[in-house]
Amino acid sequence: MQNNDNGNHAPMTRAEQRLWVQQLIDEVWNGGNLATLEAFYAATILRRQPPFPPVEGLAAYRAFLTDTFATFANLHMVADEIICEGNTVVLLGTWSAQQVGPLVWANLPATGKVFAVPYCTVLHLQDDKVFEELVYVDQLGMVQQLRSG
Amino acid sequence: MSTDLKATILHFIDEVWEKGNLAALDEFCTAAVIRHQPPYPTIDGLEAFRANIADTRAIWPDIKMIVEEFIIKDEIVVMRGFWSGTQTGPLRWTNLPPTGKAIKVPFCEVMHMADGKIAEAFGYHDNLGMLRQLGMG
Numbered sequence: 001m002q003n004n005d006n007g008n009h010a011p012m013t014r015a016e017q018r019l020w021v022q023q024l025i026d027e028v029w030n031g032g033n034l035a036t037l038e039a040f041y042a043a044t045i046l047r048r049q050p051p052f053p054p055v056e057g058l059a060a061y062r063a064f065l066t067d068t069f070a071t072f073a074n075l076h077m078v079a080d081e082i083i084c085e086g087n088t089v090v091l092l093g094t095w096s097a098q099q100v101g102p103l104v105w106a107n108l109p110a111t112g113k114v115f116a117v118p119y120c121t122v123l124h125l126q127d128d129k130v131f132e133e134l135v136y137v138d139q140l141g142m143v144q145q146l147r148s149g
Numbered sequence: 150m151s152t153d154l155k156a157t158i159l160h161f162i163d164e165v166w167e168k169g170n171l172a173a174l175d176e177f178c179t180a181a182v183i184r185h186q187p188p189y190p191t192i193d194g195l196e197a198f199r200a201n202i203a204d205t206r207a208i209w210p211d212i213k214m215i216v217e218e219f220i221i222k223d224e225i226v227v228m229r230g231f232w233s234g235t236q237t238g239p240l241r242w243t244n245l246p247p248t249g250k251a252i253k254v255p256f257c258e259v260m261h262m263a264d265g266k267i268a269e270a271f272g273y274h275d276n277l278g279m280l281r282q283l284g285m286g
Contacts, residue, residue: 051277051281117187120259120271120273136256143277
Protein backbone atom coordinates (compact mmCIF):
# COMPACT_ATOMS: atom_id res chain seq x y z
CA MET A 1 0.00 0.00 0.00
CA GLN A 2 1.69 3.21 -1.16
CA ASN A 3 0.88 6.85 -1.71
CA ASN A 4 1.50 8.32 -5.14
CA ASP A 5 3.17 11.68 -5.91
CA ASN A 6 -0.05 13.55 -5.20
CA GLY A 7 -0.32 12.03 -1.76
CA ASN A 8 -3.31 9.96 -2.85
CA HIS A 9 -3.61 6.32 -2.07
CA ALA A 10 -2.23 4.22 -4.94
CA PRO A 11 -4.26 1.15 -5.85
CA MET A 12 -2.74 -2.26 -5.26
CA THR A 13 -1.01 -3.93 -8.15
CA ARG A 14 -2.23 -7.35 -9.21
CA ALA A 15 0.69 -8.97 -7.41
CA GLU A 16 -0.16 -7.03 -4.25
CA GLN A 17 -3.82 -8.00 -4.59
CA ARG A 18 -2.87 -11.67 -4.77
CA LEU A 19 -0.75 -11.46 -1.62
CA TRP A 20 -3.42 -9.42 0.15
CA VAL A 21 -6.24 -11.82 -0.63
CA GLN A 22 -4.13 -14.81 0.39
CA GLN A 23 -3.46 -12.99 3.67
CA LEU A 24 -7.23 -12.45 4.06
CA ILE A 25 -7.83 -16.18 3.62
CA ASP A 26 -5.03 -17.12 6.02
CA GLU A 27 -5.95 -14.61 8.72
CA VAL A 28 -9.74 -14.53 8.64
CA TRP A 29 -11.01 -17.78 7.16
CA ASN A 30 -8.28 -20.25 8.00
CA GLY A 31 -6.91 -18.45 11.07
CA GLY A 32 -10.24 -17.39 12.56
CA ASN A 33 -8.70 -14.07 13.59
CA LEU A 34 -11.76 -11.85 13.74
CA ALA A 35 -9.71 -8.96 15.18
CA THR A 36 -8.27 -8.45 11.70
CA LEU A 37 -11.65 -8.12 9.95
CA GLU A 38 -11.44 -4.33 9.66
CA ALA A 39 -8.17 -4.61 7.79
CA PHE A 40 -9.83 -6.52 4.97
CA TYR A 41 -13.53 -5.64 4.93
CA ALA A 42 -15.28 -2.28 4.57
CA ALA A 43 -17.69 -1.19 7.30
CA THR A 44 -20.49 -1.56 4.75
CA ILE A 45 -19.48 -5.05 3.61
CA LEU A 46 -22.28 -6.87 1.81
CA ARG A 47 -21.99 -10.65 1.48
CA ARG A 48 -24.30 -12.53 -0.85
CA GLN A 49 -24.36 -16.32 -0.78
CA PRO A 50 -27.56 -17.64 -2.33
CA PRO A 51 -29.85 -19.14 -1.20
CA PHE A 52 -29.10 -17.59 2.19
CA PRO A 53 -30.03 -14.03 3.21
CA PRO A 54 -27.37 -11.38 2.57
CA VAL A 55 -25.03 -10.38 5.39
CA GLU A 56 -24.81 -6.61 5.68
CA GLY A 57 -22.27 -4.62 7.67
CA LEU A 58 -19.17 -5.55 9.60
CA ALA A 59 -20.93 -6.47 12.85
CA ALA A 60 -23.27 -8.85 11.02
CA TYR A 61 -20.30 -10.25 9.12
CA ARG A 62 -18.46 -10.89 12.39
CA ALA A 63 -21.52 -12.65 13.82
CA PHE A 64 -21.82 -14.71 10.63
CA LEU A 65 -18.19 -15.84 10.92
CA THR A 66 -18.60 -16.64 14.62
CA ASP A 67 -21.59 -18.85 13.76
CA THR A 68 -19.68 -20.45 10.88
CA PHE A 69 -16.69 -21.30 13.08
CA ALA A 70 -19.06 -22.77 15.72
CA THR A 71 -20.52 -25.09 13.06
CA PHE A 72 -17.34 -25.96 11.18
CA ALA A 73 -14.05 -26.84 12.84
CA ASN A 74 -10.74 -27.05 11.01
CA LEU A 75 -12.16 -24.86 8.29
CA HIS A 76 -9.64 -24.63 5.50
CA MET A 77 -10.02 -22.59 2.36
CA VAL A 78 -7.68 -23.19 -0.55
CA ALA A 79 -7.55 -20.84 -3.53
CA ASP A 80 -6.38 -22.82 -6.55
CA GLU A 81 -6.78 -19.84 -8.82
CA ILE A 82 -6.79 -16.11 -8.07
CA ILE A 83 -7.93 -13.83 -10.91
CA CYS A 84 -7.31 -10.11 -10.40
CA GLU A 85 -8.81 -7.61 -12.80
CA GLY A 86 -9.15 -3.98 -11.79
CA ASN A 87 -10.90 -3.76 -8.45
CA THR A 88 -12.30 -7.27 -8.71
CA VAL A 89 -10.71 -10.47 -7.43
CA VAL A 90 -12.10 -13.91 -8.25
CA LEU A 91 -11.13 -16.93 -6.14
CA LEU A 92 -11.63 -20.51 -7.23
CA GLY A 93 -10.85 -23.44 -5.02
CA THR A 94 -12.03 -25.78 -2.33
CA TRP A 95 -13.09 -25.34 1.23
CA SER A 96 -13.15 -28.16 3.69
CA ALA A 97 -14.14 -28.53 7.31
CA GLN A 98 -15.51 -30.83 9.99
CA GLN A 99 -19.16 -30.24 10.90
CA VAL A 100 -19.08 -30.05 14.70
CA GLY A 101 -22.20 -27.95 15.24
CA PRO A 102 -25.79 -28.33 14.05
CA LEU A 103 -26.58 -27.18 10.53
CA VAL A 104 -30.03 -25.77 11.21
CA TRP A 105 -31.04 -24.92 7.63
CA ALA A 106 -30.33 -28.52 6.58
CA ASN A 107 -31.95 -30.08 9.68
CA LEU A 108 -28.66 -31.74 10.48
CA PRO A 109 -27.31 -32.31 13.98
CA ALA A 110 -23.54 -32.20 14.49
CA THR A 111 -22.31 -35.13 12.39
CA GLY A 112 -18.57 -34.86 13.00
CA LYS A 113 -18.12 -35.51 9.31
CA VAL A 114 -15.42 -33.96 7.19
CA PHE A 115 -16.31 -32.63 3.76
CA ALA A 116 -14.73 -30.69 0.91
CA VAL A 117 -16.61 -28.66 -1.69
CA PRO A 118 -15.66 -26.35 -4.53
CA TYR A 119 -16.37 -22.64 -4.36
CA CYS A 120 -16.09 -19.49 -6.41
CA THR A 121 -15.95 -16.09 -4.75
CA VAL A 122 -16.08 -12.69 -6.44
CA LEU A 123 -14.67 -9.85 -4.34
CA HIS A 124 -15.27 -6.22 -5.21
CA LEU A 125 -12.71 -3.89 -3.66
CA GLN A 126 -12.66 -0.21 -2.87
CA ASP A 127 -9.77 1.52 -1.10
CA ASP A 128 -8.13 -1.88 -0.66
CA LYS A 129 -11.04 -3.38 1.26
CA VAL A 130 -13.79 -5.76 0.27
CA PHE A 131 -17.12 -3.99 0.06
CA GLU A 132 -19.03 -6.77 -1.72
CA GLU A 133 -18.48 -10.52 -1.56
CA LEU A 134 -20.43 -12.83 -3.88
CA VAL A 135 -20.06 -16.46 -2.90
CA TYR A 136 -21.02 -19.55 -4.89
CA VAL A 137 -20.49 -22.78 -2.95
CA ASP A 138 -21.65 -26.29 -3.77
CA GLN A 139 -24.02 -26.38 -0.79
CA LEU A 140 -25.93 -29.30 -2.28
CA GLY A 141 -22.72 -31.33 -2.52
CA MET A 142 -21.88 -30.41 1.06
CA VAL A 143 -25.25 -31.63 2.35
CA GLN A 144 -24.94 -34.81 0.28
CA GLN A 145 -21.53 -35.49 1.85
CA LEU A 146 -22.82 -34.79 5.37
CA ARG A 147 -25.84 -37.05 4.89
CA SER A 148 -23.98 -39.91 3.25
CA GLY A 149 -23.10 -43.12 5.04
CA MET B 150 -9.86 -9.13 -27.15
CA SER B 151 -11.93 -9.03 -23.99
CA THR B 152 -14.75 -7.33 -25.91
CA ASP B 153 -14.60 -10.13 -28.47
CA LEU B 154 -14.78 -12.80 -25.77
CA LYS B 155 -17.74 -11.10 -24.10
CA ALA B 156 -19.56 -10.94 -27.44
CA THR B 157 -18.72 -14.58 -28.13
CA ILE B 158 -20.12 -15.74 -24.80
CA LEU B 159 -23.29 -13.65 -25.15
CA HIS B 160 -23.78 -15.10 -28.63
CA PHE B 161 -23.20 -18.61 -27.22
CA ILE B 162 -25.87 -18.07 -24.56
CA ASP B 163 -28.38 -16.68 -27.04
CA GLU B 164 -27.82 -19.17 -29.83
CA VAL B 165 -27.20 -22.41 -27.97
CA TRP B 166 -28.75 -22.18 -24.51
CA GLU B 167 -31.74 -19.96 -25.25
CA LYS B 168 -32.56 -20.72 -28.89
CA GLY B 169 -31.48 -24.35 -28.67
CA ASN B 170 -29.33 -24.33 -31.79
CA LEU B 171 -27.17 -27.26 -30.71
CA ALA B 172 -25.53 -27.55 -34.13
CA ALA B 173 -23.85 -24.21 -33.40
CA LEU B 174 -22.04 -25.58 -30.35
CA ASP B 175 -18.96 -26.35 -32.46
CA GLU B 176 -18.55 -22.62 -33.12
CA PHE B 177 -18.19 -21.89 -29.44
CA CYS B 178 -16.44 -24.87 -27.86
CA THR B 179 -13.31 -26.86 -28.60
CA ALA B 180 -13.76 -30.54 -29.52
CA ALA B 181 -12.19 -31.54 -26.20
CA VAL B 182 -14.25 -29.15 -24.09
CA ILE B 183 -14.59 -30.16 -20.44
CA ARG B 184 -17.29 -28.86 -18.14
CA HIS B 185 -17.27 -29.22 -14.36
CA GLN B 186 -20.40 -28.51 -12.37
CA PRO B 187 -20.22 -30.19 -8.99
CA PRO B 188 -21.89 -32.17 -7.57
CA TYR B 189 -22.73 -33.55 -11.03
CA PRO B 190 -20.34 -35.68 -13.08
CA THR B 191 -17.85 -33.93 -15.34
CA ILE B 192 -18.90 -33.51 -18.97
CA ASP B 193 -16.12 -34.52 -21.28
CA GLY B 194 -16.14 -33.64 -24.97
CA LEU B 195 -18.32 -31.76 -27.41
CA GLU B 196 -20.94 -34.48 -27.93
CA ALA B 197 -21.39 -35.03 -24.22
CA PHE B 198 -21.82 -31.29 -23.76
CA ARG B 199 -24.35 -31.18 -26.62
CA ALA B 200 -26.33 -33.99 -24.96
CA ASN B 201 -26.19 -32.20 -21.62
CA ILE B 202 -27.59 -28.99 -23.10
CA ALA B 203 -30.33 -30.96 -24.88
CA ASP B 204 -31.24 -32.67 -21.59
CA THR B 205 -31.23 -29.36 -19.75
CA ARG B 206 -33.43 -27.68 -22.36
CA ALA B 207 -35.85 -30.62 -22.19
CA ILE B 208 -36.36 -29.78 -18.50
CA TRP B 209 -36.37 -25.97 -18.89
CA PRO B 210 -37.35 -25.23 -22.51
CA ASP B 211 -37.77 -21.49 -21.87
CA ILE B 212 -34.38 -21.13 -20.17
CA LYS B 213 -32.97 -17.59 -20.12
CA MET B 214 -29.63 -16.44 -18.80
CA ILE B 215 -29.02 -12.93 -17.54
CA VAL B 216 -25.39 -11.95 -17.07
CA GLU B 217 -24.93 -9.23 -14.48
CA GLU B 218 -21.15 -9.07 -14.57
CA PHE B 219 -18.28 -10.14 -16.80
CA ILE B 220 -14.73 -10.32 -15.51
CA ILE B 221 -12.27 -11.06 -18.30
CA LYS B 222 -8.57 -11.56 -17.77
CA ASP B 223 -6.52 -12.75 -20.70
CA GLU B 224 -8.11 -16.05 -21.80
CA ILE B 225 -10.32 -16.46 -18.73
CA VAL B 226 -13.94 -15.31 -18.74
CA VAL B 227 -15.88 -15.15 -15.48
CA MET B 228 -19.55 -14.34 -15.72
CA ARG B 229 -22.10 -14.23 -13.01
CA GLY B 230 -25.83 -13.66 -13.02
CA PHE B 231 -28.87 -15.87 -12.90
CA TRP B 232 -30.80 -18.22 -15.12
CA SER B 233 -34.52 -18.70 -15.12
CA GLY B 234 -36.82 -21.32 -16.54
CA THR B 235 -40.05 -23.27 -16.08
CA GLN B 236 -39.68 -26.91 -15.12
CA THR B 237 -41.80 -28.67 -17.72
CA GLY B 238 -39.68 -31.82 -17.88
CA PRO B 239 -38.78 -34.35 -15.17
CA LEU B 240 -35.73 -33.67 -13.03
CA ARG B 241 -34.51 -37.25 -13.06
CA TRP B 242 -31.66 -37.05 -10.54
CA THR B 243 -34.18 -35.98 -7.88
CA ASN B 244 -37.08 -38.13 -9.15
CA LEU B 245 -39.09 -34.94 -9.52
CA PRO B 246 -41.84 -34.97 -12.15
CA PRO B 247 -42.61 -31.74 -14.06
CA THR B 248 -43.86 -29.17 -11.56
CA GLY B 249 -44.57 -26.31 -13.95
CA LYS B 250 -42.78 -24.04 -11.49
CA ALA B 251 -40.77 -21.05 -12.71
CA ILE B 252 -37.47 -20.61 -10.92
CA LYS B 253 -34.53 -18.23 -10.87
CA VAL B 254 -31.07 -19.56 -10.02
CA PRO B 255 -27.93 -17.50 -9.35
CA PHE B 256 -24.79 -18.79 -11.05
CA CYS B 257 -21.16 -18.02 -11.71
CA GLU B 258 -19.33 -19.59 -14.66
CA VAL B 259 -15.59 -19.57 -15.19
CA MET B 260 -14.46 -20.37 -18.72
CA HIS B 261 -10.97 -20.97 -19.96
CA MET B 262 -10.81 -19.99 -23.61
CA ALA B 263 -8.50 -21.25 -26.36
CA ASP B 264 -8.45 -19.49 -29.73
CA GLY B 265 -11.75 -17.82 -28.88
CA LYS B 266 -13.52 -21.06 -27.93
CA ILE B 267 -14.49 -22.52 -24.57
CA ALA B 268 -11.95 -25.19 -23.66
CA GLU B 269 -12.87 -25.76 -20.02
CA ALA B 270 -15.76 -24.45 -17.97
CA PHE B 271 -16.51 -24.50 -14.27
CA GLY B 272 -20.13 -23.93 -13.30
CA TYR B 273 -21.15 -22.82 -9.81
CA HIS B 274 -24.93 -22.82 -9.57
CA ASP B 275 -27.22 -22.49 -6.56
CA ASN B 276 -28.58 -26.02 -6.84
CA LEU B 277 -29.77 -25.98 -3.25
CA GLY B 278 -31.82 -22.86 -3.94
CA MET B 279 -33.14 -24.46 -7.12
CA LEU B 280 -34.43 -27.47 -5.20
CA ARG B 281 -35.98 -25.24 -2.56
CA GLN B 282 -37.84 -23.26 -5.23
CA LEU B 283 -39.14 -26.54 -6.65
CA GLY B 284 -40.45 -27.50 -3.23
CA MET B 285 -37.62 -29.85 -2.23
CA GLY B 286 -34.76 -29.53 0.21
